[in-house]
Amino acid sequence: MLFKNQSIKLKLILIIQFVSLLSLLIGFTYVIYSNISYYKDDMRNNAIINATLIGDYCTVPLVFDIKENAVETLKKIQNIPSVEVGVVYNDKNEIFAEFYKSGEKIDIPKPKGNSTWNKFENDYLDVSHPIFFDKELAGTIYLKVSTQKLTERIQEHLLTMIGLLLFLIILNYIIATRLQKVLSEPILNLTKATKKISEEGNYQLRVQKQGNDEIGVLVDEYNEMLNQIHEREEALKLRTNELSEALIDLEETQEKLINSEKLAALGQLISGVAHEINTPLGAINSSIGSIKKSLIFVLESYPKFINKLPIELKNSFLNLLEESFKNKKVLTSREEREFKKEITITLEKHKIENAYTLADSFVDMMVLDNVEDYLELLKRDDAEQIIDVAYKITGLQRSTFNVEFAASKASKVVYALKNLSRIGSNEELVLANVCDGIDNVLILYSNQIKQGIEVSKKYEELPQILCYSDELNQVWTNILHNAIYAMDLNGKLTIKAYKEKEHIVVAITDSGKGIPKEEMDKIFNPFYTTKPIGEGTGLGLDISKRIVEKHKGRIEVESIPGKTTFKVYIPIKQEK
Template sequence: MRIYNNYERLPVSIKLLSPILIVFLTLWTAGTLAFGYYAKNSLERTMRQETKDLAILFQQDLQQKQRLLSLKTRWISQENSVIQAVAADDRTLLLRTMLPIQSSLELDLIRIVDTNNQSLISSHQRSLDKVKFEDATIASISQTGIEVSDILLAENSAPPTLASFISIKSSEKILGTLITAVAIDDALLRQIRGLTSMILIAYRGDQVTASTLSLDSSQLWKFPPPNTPPSRIEIAGKTYMSKVVELPSLDRETLKIAVLKSAEETEKAQQQLWLIVGCFGLLGGLLFAGVIIAGFHVTHRLSHRIHNLTQATKQLAHGNLTTLIPVDTEDEIGELAEEFNKMAKQLDARDRQLNQQMQQLSNTLKELNHTQDKLIQQEKMAALGQLIAGIAHEINNPLGAIQASANNTDKALKEFLHQLPHLHQNLSGEEENNLFELIDQALSSKSSIASQETRALKRRIAAKLREHDITNSRYIADLLADMGVPETPELWLPILKTEQGEWAIEFAYNLASSCLNNQIILRAVERCSKTIFALKSYARFQPSGKKQLVQVVNGLETVLEIYHNQLKRNINLVRDYGYIPEIWGYDDELIQVWTNLVHNAIQAMESGGTLTIATRKQENGIQVSIQDTGTGIPAEVQSKIFDAFFTTKSAGEGSGLGLHICQKIINKHQGKITVDSKPGYTLFCIELPTGSP
């Protein structure tokens, strides 16, 4: 009752403010404590996450060392001196060869066994000096003949190892198996730890085999189960956060690595945190209590005007830039209202100006895209103009072959039709069969006889005909050689000995010539069709903003077909096409990229060379590389080659836009183009994402 009476005597302002102050202080205290507990738990989670990250870092480092060991083992197995020593079964030479290699590569163990699993040499050092492995495990891995790299546990008290197995092969057979190993001992764990804060302990069962701490290896230690979240553990009176990593081995046992992080720093940080939280809570409570009491007198007068300003601000935030606040005072709130009105007017003016500039930028972008499309087509047509003579040559050659073959076919058919009525009169049934077998042999063997062998073939056939007293042997030999008959089979020699022998050979020659000329015409037509199709595909240009599925290899082949005449002169073309999927992009623009790069490569190899085009699939896209053995790009200008209008060619030979356009197109596909060049070597590498419609 007394407290109630005292409360009734308090001023109204205190009555209104005291509940707010009490609630505020209560919430502040609760919030401060909640923040403290949250921060404490956050520190704990951070320590657990750091321990987990250290475990991942350890696994990655161990895997890297395992890959390095595998590379060292593969290098040793491919050394000629090692292969020769193993092939010769010379253990002295083998030991003399391997010891320097073991020392230079820092290998703790190196062993070579033959195909019968008999040890040729075995060299141990450091902590693996007395190591002993299970022979059955070594034998089973060696017999597989495949490259293996994993953890191998010793039978005795020697530390576990990172081991690598690989076959030593000659050009003819497998000679034996090379085994290398690095001990997972204290030194290796310290090397892996480096400058990090992690502590590493390797153990089998409850027995510690290696550690970066000074531990009694004979004592049994209990660690958390593997593959569980990090947890606290106490070792030698100190608390650590522990994460156990389980590593399988080649002999089906497991090696466990405990990754530890000291909890001392975290515990100190938690203590300091609580001290800071307590001081902050007390100081903040007193400060805000004073501010609330002092601000009680002005709150009521300002609240209404601030409310008006708040409402106007909300309208401005929702896009109503014409909102203005009445200015009825000259104090700070009045000045704020006046400045708010100025800001609203400026925002309205800038909004109109921004919309106008955005429209101008949109129009400029459309013009730039149109100009780029025109530049791409102009570059393509310019390249096509330079190639037109070669393309005409590519078409004229097959047309000439067609014309010559057609004339030869016409002449041969006339002779054949003239001789056909006399076939049954001049030859018996068996002789006819032999004659047509000769024609079949000529048609099947013509393409396999090289032109440089024709003269020698004629001499061999003529000599054989003279052995059988065949008259006019040279003329008949010429016909048979032109037909592509490699020898003179006994099957049809009786025909040649008859009076109609020469007539029969001429008959066969005319019929075979007609068929062969027809094959030449078909190949020439196919060549013309291929060239014209490539020309149509190359000349097509359909600029549009819509992507389509692109088969990059088809575009490359179109460009190579267009440049076929230049490439066949003195350039060796190597196609190294790996599997690549279709990508979403702009086919015509990518063809312009291949055109510019192939054109530059050909110009760089005026005296001949090798042009290599390779494709590879990547994780999220593809890679296309175009490599030449030309003059190369000077190092001092390599950073400028993608600049517009920059060219290293003489005046009138280049526009300086080719590589600039290439980079623009690749950037449009969200890809990347890089160059690596030196004298006698230039490589352009283009990476393109698979993309989406």
């Protein structure tokens, strides 16, 4: 909470400092660790080299059992600064010769095997190295090396790195105080900048605020509304481009892959998908037209209107706008009729002329309660004009809400269409939820479903599975397509998804005419179809079976007149 209340300058400095300090700590930790490892490796290599040289000098004394020469060789260890102990063992692991720089004997480990080994322990490095003569083990040399100089070297390195870190932190603070201006100054200047709205409809510009009266408050709210309109317009352009590209891609795919089973299913979906896309596009175009008209009216006529309105009625008018802006629920046709009737009765009770027309405007503006609060406005001779002005201003919000709703609906259709059109493009196993794929297919068939099919979905909470998700989408498309048209677009479609032992089971049931018993054994045969020529290739179920078997699963079918069920079993665990 304390951080949130700080100035943006201080926030930027703290963020830069934190990120830089974290990076420096990580980097310095790595460098220190690497250098310490290097120092240890250097000491270890030197010790092994010394052991090798001493062992070479002791080879002849070991072979000919001349202990005096081996002892003389070990005495030279005192010239090597860090070596404290040197012991030569014969091939029977017995001490042959030994040297202790301090003069006192200490316990030392016996050789282990015939290979070189070393270990840091208790401020010492222990090194054991075998001695060979004519490829035969002649003995072993053991050295105990003090790590005091290594410790001093590491401490000196740590002090240097700490000093460098402190210097870099101070330098980073100085740089951060300079860099924060790049971001903070434009933001501070931006808070003071205001501009007028041009007749060209540039929603990035803003109305200049002249004061803190009611118009000033409205300008603040209006500027915020313009910001939302601009964002939604940009989003709308992006959605429109995506829709156009998706339609173009769909048409090109249809021409190139007309003989494939995927295109056979998509071809029958085109009209429905086009309807699902064109409907929100029409709503968007209509709403944009309303927004432009309302903006022109607000910019040109509203200041004059509000100035002419008596002071005692301004608050009532602004309250009417506020009540409309905060009410965003959607009414059914029946609810609209009931509210119109109720408001009309209320207005007629107070002898308001054109009560039904005014009630219609109140319902459109979503001002449904406390209509009596606006009786002073409604009793004026120019009441219809006042309500018309309020209707046009609040129409901006209604239109932007319609644009947002239509764009969202079209986006879902495009998303589902893109997922389906990628069938066969993904040859890798990916984590996916089978229910999401089914829902995407249902979205594309929504135009056919709403003609008379009741859909019932019962999904258990299922884990994501490794699968070829695009290919599974083709399975759902083939089965759902057959089910929808088996019912002649009129019946009940039930979809269940649940876990059964080590499988996810998807059961799709339709209330169609069913599959004759004599045809049950043929439905998975390639090119077998009961559809008229030109409406099916007979490959749909064959392809579906192959895809399911590719997932190590199976398809089961049960059919009686009025009820046909396809069950798809997919193992939860798949091998990559």
